[in-house]
Amino acid sequence: EVQLVESGGGLVQPGWSLRLSCGASGFTFHNFAMYWVRQAPGKGLEWVASVSWNSAFIGYAASVKGRFTISRDNAKNSLYLQMNSLEPEDTALYFCAKDVDRYGQINFGLDVWGQGTPVTVS
Amino acid sequence: QSALTQPRSVSGSPGQSVTISCTGSNNDVGGYHYVSWYQQLPGKAPKLIIYDVTKRPTGVPDRFSGSRSGNTASLTISGLQADDEAAYYCLSYAGNYTLGVFGGGTKLTVL
Numbered sequence: 001e002v003q004l005v006e007s008g009g010g011l012v013q014p015g016w017s018l019r020l021s022c023g024a025s026g027f028t029f030h031n032f033a034m035y036w037v038r039q040a041p042g043k044g045l046e047w048v049a050s051v052s053w054n055s056a057f058i059g060y061a062a063s064v065k066g067r068f069t070i071s072r073d074n075a076k077n078s079l080y081l082q083m084n085s086l087e088p089e090d091t092a093l094y095f096c097a098k099d100v101d102r103y104g105q106i107n108f109g110l111d112v113w114g115q116g117t118p119v120t121v122s
Numbered sequence: 123q124s125a126l127t128q129p130r131s132v133s134g135s136p137g138q139s140v141t142i143s144c145t146g147s148n149n150d151v152g153g154y155h156y157v158s159w160y161q162q163l164p165g166k167a168p169k170l171i172i173y174d175v176t177k178r179p180t181g182v183p184d185r186f187s188g189s190r191s192g193n194t195a196s197l198t199i200s201g202l203q204a205d206d207e208a209a210y211y212c213l214s215y216a217g218n219y220t221l222g223v224f225g226g227g228t229k230l231t232v233l
Binding site for chain 1: 160227
């Protein structure tokens with residue numbers, strides 16, 4: 001079964017850091033681009049960051065650029081999001097997702113999602 | 123990276139068709155062939171229903187279809203069913219090899 005499982009969320013104070021992890025199983029992780037997407041309580045989806053299969057291409061939303069870092073470890077089938085200088089506006093459920101494109105490119109077709117890990121900054 | 127514009131809500135009766143629009147610019151929706159659509163039920167993770175503007179993933183009924191004209195992408199749901207009631211989001215590639223932007227979301231009500 002293709003599966004993504006996020007972990008690492010929690011309650012932190014403004015200015016603190018947090019590292020989210022996403023474990024992948026059931027597919028060839030290193031073949032696919034990966035994403036972080038967040039959803040604030042009662043709000044819509046917001047794209048946060050993208051990474052290509054080999055980490056050659058990485059992008060961030062303007063709201064997190066310079067504070068968040070996306071990375072991946074293909075040997076461990078894992079995706080990460082290092083979040084620094086957290087602000088109350090970062091409070092959200094954070095999802096990791098994989099791209100549908102099997103050539104590893106960032107094409108923004110997110111076909112598999114985890115259930116999310118909650119982050120509260122207060 | 124301004125959010126793409128979607129209607130906040132749409133509605134239709136069972137069996138009818140509805141279309142949800144997603145308006146952007148030449149820098150996103152109108153400039154690339156990478157627009158996708160997601161269905162999100164309350165308390166659940168989003169589900170991909172359309173990618174690359176018009177493609178349907180395996181298992182998504184052909185009642186769901188995508189199209190694009192200029193800077194506006196559209197999702198059409200035909201033969202509305204009660205369990206289509208959900209929030210729908212568009213997502214577009216926005217250049218620089220890596221950037222993306224979501225629409226604000228549309229709540230579909232099946233009357």
